[in-house]
Amino acid sequence: MPSSSTTLLLVDGYNVIGAWPPLNKLARRSLMELARLRLVESLANYVAFRGYQATVVYDSYAQPTPAHQERSPSGIDILYTPYGETADTCIERLCAQLQWDECRVRVATSDRVQQLVIGxxxxxxxSAEQLWEEVQQAQQQIRRIKPKRSPSKRGIDSYLDAETLARLNRWRLSGQAPTD
Structure with a gap:
């Protein structure tokens, strides 16, 4: 469970995939697994930048599959609901469980009924569209604060001081083993 100073972002996965243009395009091309992966990747930098924890909920409403939970390498929890349960129901249950905790809970979905219930x-x-804008803005801010790297030297000469490098060059050119 999140601590009192944490913001937990609950994301209705399929709702957001349907609203974000690049993810919707993947879903329409029957690349749903890739769309799910890209959603989590897109959220990873955003939640790290904002200091949030995140849980993405996918419903298995019409699929006879058991519920399960995963954690992405970036630390985002991914929940798949059990057969017969919608993501909305799962998110409502999580909000009910968290309402007495001191953490801040944000729910990303464009479902208007869900908006009223979670309130x-x-x-x-x-909304899914607002989250898209926030993610895009965070990416721009991250790009601005990343330090510009100067082209770095590669190879051993970038690790050696000038005197040692000169000695190695003399040895290399002489064809003999060093004597000192």
Whole structure:
């Protein structure tokens, strides 16, 4: 569970995939696994930059599959609901469980009914489109603060002081083993 100073972002995965243009394009081309992966990748830098924790919820409503949970390498939790449960229901349950905690909860979905329900649990609502804008803005801010790297030397000469490098060059050119 998140600590009192944490913001937890709950994301309705398929709802967001349907609203974000590049992910929607993948989904329409029957590349849903790739769309899910790209969603988590897109959220990774955003939540790290904002200092959030995130959980993406995918429903298995019409699929006879058991619920399971994964954690991405970036630390984002991924929940797959059990057969018969929607992502909305799962998110509502999580909001109800977290309403008495001191953490801030934001729910990303464009489902208007969900907006009203999660508001009853003191969670904040953000539309999928608004989250897209926030992710894009965070990426721009990250690019601006990344230090510009100067072209670095590669090879041993970047690790040696000038005197040692000169001695090695003399040895290399002489064809003999060093005597000192």
């Amino acid at each position: 009853g649990y003191d969670a904040e609502w953000v």
